[in-house]
Amino acid sequence: MPSPAARERVDAVVVGARCAGSAAAIAMARAGRRVLVVDRAGFPSDTLSTHLNFPSAVAEMQRLGALERIRRSGAPECREGMVAADGVACIQHFEPVDGIDYALCNPRPAFDLAMVETAREAGAEVRERTALADVRWNGGRAVGARLRGRDGGEYDVDAALVIGADGRGSTTADRVGAAVPYRGSRNDRGLAFFYADDPHAGTAWRGRVLQLRAGLTHTLVFPCPDDRMLVLFMGPASEIGAFRRNPHGMWDRLLAENPLAAERVSGATNLTKLRSTGSVAAFYRRSSGPGWALAGDAGHFKDPVIGQGMRDAMRFGRVLGEAAAPVIDDPRRLDAALLAAERRRDRECAASYHWGNKESRxxxxxxxxxxxxxxxxxxxxxxxxxxxxxxxxxxxxxxxxxxxxxxxxxxxxxxxxxxxxxxxxxxxxxxxxxxxxxxxxRPFRPTRTWASERPGYEVPGSAGARPVTAAPDAPAVVA
Ligand SMILES: Cc1cc2nc3c(=O)[nH]c(=O)nc-3n(C[C@H](O)[C@H](O)[C@H](O)COP(=O)(O)OP(=O)(O)OC[C@H]3O[C@@H](n4cnc5c(N)ncnc54)[C@H](O)[C@@H]3O)c2cc1C
Structure with a gap:
């Protein structure tokens, strides 16, 4: 381990380099701050997530200066959204958000690599295959990180700010004592998805994202690069076991129950293997404290049924970075800025959180x-x-x-x-x-159970190692 004199010093350590971490790093590096981003993954790398981005999410990519790179993977511009329920359909054009009137569905390896490259271009150092081992403290204040490098060796870095953008099973949240959410909701929908060659390549279907509801299951179809498509079934989480045992049988069964979905995807070839999860509880964690903050899924997760997670991770990662950068040298003002960024996230996300909870029934x-x-x-x-x-x-x-x-x-x-x-x-x-x-x-960090919230939720624990169960009436962790 380097001697204290030789210890590395940066303005901010960001843990996690995908949507939220890269966004926060880009904002701070552009403001001239010295930023070290670490991720235990090496990029390009996949993660368990579908990846539909509505125009407001694409507008975030544009704000971050990452859009051009992200577009290089060739995802088609989808200008229409279609929602259908038992054959009753509504098709609408997207209206422009910051001039962007199309949705994109870029697979995560290329998308996250583009975010990492944009962060590097902005001036941040991104250290891959490097994990947060612990947060370092001085008098109750986070003052840096203990990192584990690719050779397994641990070393310390000093920083005025530690941002945990390390996903739902955030190690940072665990190390700062915020792992147990103060509010959350059980999800009842599972996600089971495949990629396949699109049988309608070259047609108008390639410009349309679909949510087709029939019975208890939504079938979603998102056009991807290279004439591929992502087909996602969101039905009862209790059916994820059946999907894992018999993925093609479930595909056939659900298409038989959903004629519109069958019309769209029948004839699909080159199906990948199934990807699935039945565990996507929504939650909020306390997301700021002295010298630390949580960004993206680490601090707040809403049900993926409404496809808002990547947008919010980018947007509020950026908001956090922009708020912190000018005051990073002043602990009192920094903590106030982190708290204000958390409040803004909560305010802007509350309605979508409830909507996601509703849609996951x-x-x-x-x-x-x-x-x-x-x-x-x-x-x-x-x-x-x-x-x-x-x-x-x-x-x-x-x-x-x-x-x-x-x-x-x-x-x-x-x-x-x-x-x-x-x-x-x-x-x-x-x-x-x-x-x-x-x-x-506008209550801040509310702890009562709200009408959209269902009890009995579990979220991944420290580094995904153990789930933390948080009854909504559990004692609140409030600063
Ligand atoms: C099944 C599923 C489907 C989804 N579909 C959509 C969708 O269609 N559209 C949408 O907008 N959102 C979707 N989401 C939500 C979206 O995936 C997330 O909101 C988004 O990825 C959050 O980004 P993030 O940067 O906060 O975290 P993540 O993408 O989870 O990235 C966290 C990073 O932290 C790193 N990390 C973790 N621990 C450590 C450590 N100790 N040290 C160093 N690095 C660490 C990880 O390697 C990872 O790279 C979906 C989510 C799920 C689970």
């Missing part, structure tokens, strides 16, 4: 949703895609007045199970009222 296709799709497809405004693009949150697009109109139409439609519809309405109202309440009252 396992419920049959709702007559209300079908009415909404009919309305949005007919009128083309308001914009259903605004919800995915974060232009307006779901509870604003589907506000109470519109909800009442749609509910009346659904009630009057022949064949509607009115009792089930009333039950659904009660539940939706309860959740939306709570979502509005959170928006209006």
């Amino acid at each position: 396992i419920t049959p296709v709702s007559p209300l949703l079908k009415e909404a799709l009919r309305e949005f497809d007919r009128a083309q405004t308001p914009h259903l895609m605004h919800m995915f693009d974060r232009v307006r949150p779901a509870h604003h697009v589907l506000h109470p007045l519109r909800g009442a109109t749609l509910a009346t139409r659904a009630m009057l439609r022949r064949g509607t199970d009115r009792r089930a519809l009333l039950r659904e309405l009660r539940e939706e109202l309860r959740i939306d009222a709570d979502t509005w309440r959170e928006e209006l009252t």
Whole structure:
């Protein structure tokens, strides 16, 4: 281990080099700060994630100066989104966000490599195959990191700021005492996905991202580079075992239940092996403290069913880096800036968190949703895609007045199970009222259980080694 005199000193150590870590590093390095990013992976490297990015996420890539590199992998520009439920479909164009009117679906190895290269270009040092072993402290303040290099040897680095951008099983969160979330929600949906050659190469399908609902399962189709596509099934998490035992049998079964999905993907060839998980609980961890902060999934994860994780990891990684860079030499102002960045993340993510929790419930296709799709497809405004693009949150697009109109139409439609519809309405109202309440009252690090949250969630523990179970009524870890 180097002597203290020889010890390396940087302004910030960032643990994790993907969406959040690279974004934070780019922001700080551009502001002239000395930044060391470490990742235990070597890039390019894959990670368990699908990777649809709506225009607001692509706009984040542009802000970071990473878009041109990311585009080199050749992912098609998808200008339309389609949501269908039991055959009732709504197709809409995306509206531009910062001039970007298309979604992209770049596989993670090339995407993350582009982020790492952009961070290096901005001036950050990215050290691969290097892990955080521990956070170092002085008088209750994080003052650096103990790192484990590719040869297994450990060494210390001094830093004014340690950012944990090391994913859901964050070691940093564990070392700063924030591993147990103060709020969260059980997910009930699993993810099972394949890549395949697109049977509709060269057609308009290549410019459209799909969410096709039938029965209890959503089938999602995202066009990828090289005329490939990603086919994702999001059904009950309890079916992930069946997927693992018989992936092709499940593929056949779910397409048989979903004629629109079958029309889109039948004839697909060169299927990869299945990738799957049944464990994607949503949560918030305390994300800042003296000399440290958590970025991306390390601090907050929302259900992937709404495809917002990469966007938020990039956006709030950047926001954190921009807030920290000018005040990194002043501990008091630095801590205040870290706290303000955390508050901003919470404020901007609350509605999507509740929306994701809602969408991860396992419920049959709702007559209300079908009415909404009919309305949005007919009128083309308001914009259903605004919800995915974060232009307006779901509870604003589907506000109470519109909800009442749609509910009346659904009630009057022949064949509607009115009792089930009333039950659904009660539940939706309860959740939306709570979502509005959170928006209006803006509590910081709330610890009561909110209506969208389901108990019994587990999140990966330290470095993914052990899950931490956090009942929502567990004692809050609040600074
Ligand atoms: C199944 C699934 C599907 C998803 N689909 C989508 C989607 O379609 N669209 C979307 O926007 N989001 C999606 N998400 C969410 C998205 O993957 C995440 O929100 C995003 O990857 C978060 O980025 P991050 O940089 O915070 O963390 P990560 O991408 O998890 O990166 C963390 C990095 O930290 C490194 N690391 C961990 N521990 C250490 C350590 N001790 N020392 C050094 N390095 C360490 C890891 O090697 C890794 O490179 C999905 C998530 C899942 C699980």
